Amino acid sequence: xxxxxxxxxxxxxxxxxxxxxxxxxxxxxxxxxxxxxxxxxxxxxxxxxxxxxxxxxxxxxxxxxxxxxxxxxxxxxxxxxxxxxxxxxxxxxxxxxxxxxxxxxxxxxxxxxxxxxxxxxxxxxxxxxxxxxxxxxxxxxxxxxxxxxxxxxxxxxxxxxxxxxxxxxxxxxxxxxxxxxxxxxxxxxxxxxxxxxxxxxxxxxxxxxxxxxxxxxxxxxxxxxxxxxxxxxxxxxxxxxxxxxxxxxxxxxxxxxxxxxxxxxxxxxxxxxxxxxxxxx
Amino acid sequence: xxxxxxxxxxxxxxxxxxxxxxxxxxxxxxxxxxxxxxxxxxxxxxxxxxxxxxxxxxxxxxxxxxxxxxxxxxxxxxxxxxxxxxxxxxxxxxxxxxxxxxxxxxxxxxxxxxxxxxxxxxxxxxxxxxxxxxxxxxxxxxxxxxxxxxxxxxxxxxxxxxxxxxxxxxxxxxxxxxxxxxxxxxxxxxxxxxxxxxxxxxxxxxxxxxxxxxxxxxxxxxxxxxxxxxxxxxxxxxxxxxxxxxxxxxxxxxxxxx
Numbered sequence: 001x002x003x004x005x006x007x008x009x010x011x012x013x014x015x016x017x018x019x020x021x022x023x024x025x026x027x028x029x030x031x032x033x034x035x036x037x038x039x040x041x042x043x044x045x046x047x048x049x050x051x052x053x054x055x056x057x058x059x060x061x062x063x064x065x066x067x068x069x070x071x072x073x074x075x076x077x078x079x080x081x082x083x084x085x086x087x088x089x090x091x092x093x094x095x096x097x098x099x100x101x102x103x104x105x106x107x108x109x110x111x112x113x114x115x116x117x118x119x120x121x122x123x124x125x126x127x128x129x130x131x132x133x134x135x136x137x138x139x140x141x142x143x144x145x146x147x148x149x150x151x152x153x154x155x156x157x158x159x160x161x162x163x164x165x166x167x168x169x170x171x172x173x174x175x176x177x178x179x180x181x182x183x184x185x186x187x188x189x190x191x192x193x194x195x196x197x198x199x200x201x202x203x204x205x206x207x208x209x210x211x212x213x214x215x216x217x218x219x220x221x222x223x224x225x226x227x228x229x230x231x232x233x234x235x236x237x238x239x240x241x242x243x244x245x246x247x248x249x250x251x252x253x254x255x256x257x258x259x260x261x262x263x264x265x266x267x268x269x270x271x272x273x274x275x276x277x278x279x280x281x
Numbered sequence: 282x283x284x285x286x287x288x289x290x291x292x293x294x295x296x297x298x299x300x301x302x303x304x305x306x307x308x309x310x311x312x313x314x315x316x317x318x319x320x321x322x323x324x325x326x327x328x329x330x331x332x333x334x335x336x337x338x339x340x341x342x343x344x345x346x347x348x349x350x351x352x353x354x355x356x357x358x359x360x361x362x363x364x365x366x367x368x369x370x371x372x373x374x375x376x377x378x379x380x381x382x383x384x385x386x387x388x389x390x391x392x393x394x395x396x397x398x399x400x401x402x403x404x405x406x407x408x409x410x411x412x413x414x415x416x417x418x419x420x421x422x423x424x425x426x427x428x429x430x431x432x433x434x435x436x437x438x439x440x441x442x443x444x445x446x447x448x449x450x451x452x453x454x455x456x457x458x459x460x461x462x463x464x465x466x467x468x469x470x471x472x473x474x475x476x477x478x479x480x481x482x483x484x485x486x487x488x489x490x491x492x493x494x495x496x497x498x499x500x501x502x503x504x505x506x507x508x509x510x511x512x513x514x515x516x517x518x519x520x521x522x523x524x525x526x527x528x529x530x531x532x533x534x535x536x537x538x539x
Contacts, residue, residue, distance in 0.1 A: 088415075097410070097414075103406035103410035106402075106407070107398075120415075121415065
């Protein structure tokens with residue numbers, strides 16, 4: 001196993017996450033094609049893009065669930081793409097992941113779900129773990145729900161429990177996958193506020209994958225848009241919310257405004273359609 | 282020793298052989314660290330996988346005892362050899378039918394449940410969540426189930442043998458007029474200890490095949506509900522298939538080679 005790297009000795013102090021020349025190819029289709037970006041300490045970095053643009057693939061690579069075809073991902077200065085499982089586990093203790101549908105353990109109660117990482121990775125007394133669970137539940141507005149099973153609470157609550165579990169070990173970095181998808185506007189605002197609280201009050205750096213524009217502009221300090229169709233795999237734009245709004249790129253503007261007509265294709269081009277019909281494509 | 286164990290645990294890949302290597306590695310590692318093997322979780326799995334299978338295993342063992350006694354009485358009776366029925370029932374159960382049938386019952390009941398449970402966890406991203414929380418799924422999910430079944434299947438087999446003998450006794454006592462003392466004398470005292478041990482060794486091997494197959498199929502689930510269904514079916518089919526093949530090999534080894 002290759003050791004994690006010289007960069008771990010002296011990482012630039014405020015760069016938490018650095019992605020360099022990231023390429024992911026499925027078959028012959030490049031999903032990510034030379035992606036580069038950095039996330040600095042304290043930022044809420046939002047990755048957005050249409051369906052099939054590679055957001056989930058990128059997130060899976062960022063959390064070490066998938067090895068990229070090429071390129072590197074440095075988290076806290078250590079390259080997770082070449083890290084051994086043992087080294088990866090050590091890095092993972094410093095970040096949390098909030099899954100799209102919570103990924104809560106159905107056989108456990110809400111409290112047990114949040115307590116699990118504490119039981120596994122800390123030596124603290126069970127009574128203290130119980131107290132931390134209550135604190136995390138209070139943080140996400142679910143005080144008193146310790147003994148409920150995930151199947152007994154709503155989708156929005158499950159997302160909040162997922163966030164509480166992701167924050168259980170007080171991570172320095174939080175990944176969130178579509179934290180507001182499928183939620184009503186009020187619950188979307190609640191989850192957004194929780195993300196903001198995590199970054200502003202607790203000092204967590206957040207990387208959020210989303211295509212909910214309202215939510216993205218509400219929470220982001222910096223944003224990145226991944227392209228799809230003819231621009232599949234490339235970064236369409238990166239910047240602060242104000243810079244993104246001011247960017248004239250028609251691809252980006254169509255996405256922000258949610259318009260059906262524009263450069264983002266939802267049908268094949270005439271040539272591709274013809275090839276598809278004739279069985280050539 | 283630590284280096285070699287870490288090497289075992291860190292082997293990358295998802296094959297059945299690698300799952301066995303990881304199980305072996307974690308159990309060895311667990312012997313050196315107290316927090317790896319969690320007694321409460323192992324106990325919980327022993328109850329779920331083993332104790333809750335008792336009623337079904339009892340019913341099957343009792344029926345097999347009845348069947349063995351009744352079938353053998355029709356043929357041995359013609360030869361005037363009904364007195365050998367207790368020996369036959371006892372030896373058949375201890376050496377062969379006890380371990381095999383109890384294993385098949387547990388495959389159907391608990392093996393399918395384990396494959397479906399782990400498979401559903403995979404589909405719901407719970408396995409992914411464990412990995413991201415730096416909790417190895419094999420250590421957290423497979424090891425407690427593995428140890429639980431390695432303990433419980435031999436126990437269930439011994440229990441099944443006793444219940445099966447009771448079934449045989451019921452037939453012998455009620456239809457052949459055999460006394461209880463005669464039945465016990467022949468059924469319990471006649472077989473040698475090796476007959477019991479060979480059956481128990483078989484049940485340990487069957488437990489290994491059963492739980493590794495079920496866990497492997499569960500961890501290999503791809504897709505959604507159809508993937509879980511396929512994994513559950515595969516777990517039952519492959520486990521029964523390999524258990525019967527292993528039974529044939531072990532029988533040959535124990536009674537023809539050794």
